[in-house]
Amino acid sequence: MAKPATQPKDRKTAVAAKPAPARGRPAKPAQRPRDAAATAERILQSAIAEFAENGYAGARIDAIARGADANMRMLYHYFGSKDALYIRVLETVFNDIRVQEQRLKLNNMAPLEAMIKLFDFTYSHFAANPLFIRILASENLLGAKFLTRSKRVSTLSSPLLLAIKEVLSRGEKEGVFRRGIDPLQLYVSMVAMSYVHISNAPTLSHLFGTNLSSPSWRAQRRRHATEMMIAFLGFVAPR
Numbered sequence: 001m002a003k004p005a006t007q008p009k010d011r012k013t014a015v016a017a018k019p020a021p022a023r024g025r026p027a028k029p030a031q032r033p034r035d036a037a038a039t040a041e042r043i044l045q046s047a048i049a050e051f052a053e054n055g056y057a058g059a060r061i062d063a064i065a066r067g068a069d070a071n072m073r074m075l076y077h078y079f080g081s082k083d084a085l086y087i088r089v090l091e092t093v094f095n096d097i098r099v100q101e102q103r104l105k106l107n108n109m110a111p112l113e114a115m116i117k118l119f120d121f122t123y124s125h126f127a128a129n130p131l132f133i134r135i136l137a138s139e140n141l142l143g144a145k146f147l148t149r150s151k152r153v154s155t156l157s158s159p160l161l162l163a164i165k166e167v168l169s170r171g172e173k174e175g176v177f178r179r180g181i182d183p184l185q186l187y188v189s190m191v192a193m194s195y196v197h198i199s200n201a202p203t204l205s206h207l208f209g210t211n212l213s214s215p216s217w218r219a220q221r222r223r224h225a226t227e228m229m230i231a232f233l234g235f236v237a238p239r
Helices: 010-015 036-059 061-067 070-081 084-100 111-128 130-141 157-171 184-200 201-208 215-233
Strands: none
Touching: 010 084, 010 111, 036 084, 036 130, 061 070, 070 084, 084 111, 084 130, 084 157, 084 215, 111 157, 111 184, 111 201, 111 215, 130 184, 157 184, 184 201, 184 215
16 A cells, blocks of 8 residues: 655745745846936927927927927926926027137137128028027017026127127227227127028018029128128228
8 A cells, every 4th residue: 555645844844945936027127328418409409490480389398309209208307398498499599609609719810801700600600590590580579588588698699799899999900990880780780681681581582573592692692791791891901
């Protein structure tokens, strides 16, 4: 007769010998940390395009997030609110032009060369950045409502006006510029000659039956505006 199977003497020992069941879900592999700076920059560039296309009121935060391949949570994490993001857009586009103006190093050039260099840059910058023109127009329609809320923007233009003033002063002393030219008036004139034919191209083209967006007309415009500026400066070639 077969003997009954031998039972373990210590039941606790037998239970302990079994493998412990896994607790919880298996750990997921660690994700690569997000590049915060790159994500914020994508959101900012998407916001520039969205605000330029639709203005502040028409711009949609969800569209900005989609355009940046981000989500709403990330957008609000980096920028806080729609207002704050729009102000950052304004600061970015104005800082961009101011930084590039400083790189011209106008004080190292002869007076006329410096003024032509500044105007050529201003003209080219507006021509190459239609989004900047649209954002500028949109904020003007709002009466600079958001621009005035930025402490940063108000400090950006002072170095430019000081540089223009220094160049004009040298030009006066050398006898190549007429006296009494106001730096701000001169710069506003430069902006107007670089800006209006682009911002108003559709209406002016229709009214006068001329394509103001054609490369040939734009080239003529650049030459004409440069000649006007030189004449305004009262340039006299040194003898």
